[in-house]
Amino acid sequence: SPGSLGRTDLDGNPVAPLTICMIGAGGFIGSHLCEKLMAETAHVVLAVDVYCDKIRHLVDPAPPHLSGRISFHRLNIKNDSRLEGLIKMADLTINLAAICTPADYNTRPLDTIYSNFIDALPVVKYCSENNKRLIHFSTCEVYGKTIGSFLPKDHPLRKEAEFYVLKEDESPCIFGPIVKQRWSYACAKQLIERLIFAEGAENDLEFTIVRPFNWIGPRMDFIPGVDGPSEGVPxxxxxxxxxxxxxxxxxxxxGGESQRTFVYIKDAIEAVHLMIENPARANGHIFNVGNPDNEVTVRELAEMMIEVYANVSGEPPLDEPLIDVSAKQFYGEGYDDSDKRIPDMTLINKQLGWNPKTPLKDLLETTLTYQHKTYKEAVKRQMSQATAS
Ligand code: NAD
Ligand code: UDP
Known part of the structure; x- marks a missing residue:
């Protein structure tokens, strides 16, 4: 039918147009999800956020072909009575709102815990009370450290998959001590996951929990001093x-020894799209969404970005393009790190047939081309103003 743009779900049934309350729609992931839903579906989005810079092209004002499809609701979910009404109007709520930059976890642990747990509570409650489906964004960080990280550095068991691969329904959550406030975020996310899971078990809440593994691409975070605070650490x-x-x-x-797997935002958004349109396959599950083939150390990531940026910008790299800093210098007291994050992909592959596609090199090329085009002139201007004053 024209209403569903001829879309079918994975079982061949037509997808009816949904009204989606998307909280945190103005952020990095939200902006890409809004674009996807506007371009490829007939769903209606109620976009909730405290700011809309990253979706301005969709909402301020909505272009004529999207009229009636997307509306922006500027509100802080901490303290706004309009939230429940928006959730009631929608078939599905997607909650992306969070403080989710590591530099905040140890320096603003209270804001971090409130944002990721307390402020998410009413969203869960309204969904549960009104029998509305919820897709909640958690994090791969709920796994914390790998089991293998507690073995001696050159222990052979460290190479065994069961000592590092992270499985939704089997792996434990391993955090550092309370004085390492880095873990305030992971712990708050873990508790909201447990609460949602319990709402499912005791009150039949229909939920899906997403654990993103380092989704990256255009519009992620901000460039300090240009479109974010000059002292900010994204x-x-x-x-x-x-x-x-x-x-x-x-x-x-x-030393940049930690390992990460990076997935291209556009690949990851495909996975969310499948969750939205296949509730029978997605409900009741927690899904890893990442790209296990794109693993690098942070040092290797830096080296790749230096090489790719030189090609994209035509500027030769510096003679000494890398410097070491201690975690304490860079993040302050209470920082700690996840050593390695390899997502097990069995569940999402089985339930939704999803696989990531884009190799790290390709996604860095696209992303750094975007960064160069979007920011180079603004950074130059800002640097010349800074030296003039
Ligand atoms: P983001 O910071 O770009 O987006 C979050 C958005 O939520 C922002 O636009 C912010 O303004 C909004 N928000 C925060 N508090 C709010 C409030 N009280 N009221 C209204 N709006 C509020 O981050 P992102 O990368 O898009 O992440 C989205 C979600 O995914 C978060 O829950 C995050 O923890 C999770 N996540 C992302 C990644 C990743 O790789 N990008 C990794 C792990 C987890
Ligand atoms: N990191 C770094 N230099 C920077 C910023 C981050 O070496 O300028 C490291 C950080 O210590 C961590 C990894 O890069 O090991 C990924 O950090 P990010 O902030 O992207 O989030 P995380 O994956 O830890 O949630």
């Missing part, structure tokens, strides 16, 4: 992009 993609744009060395925290 996640690693934006930190390294900022260094490259300013022609300063990339900073490797504690």
């Amino acid at each position: 996640r690693v993609l934006a930190c390294f992009s900022n260094n490259l744009l300013r022609r300063e060395p990339l900073k490797l925290v504690d």
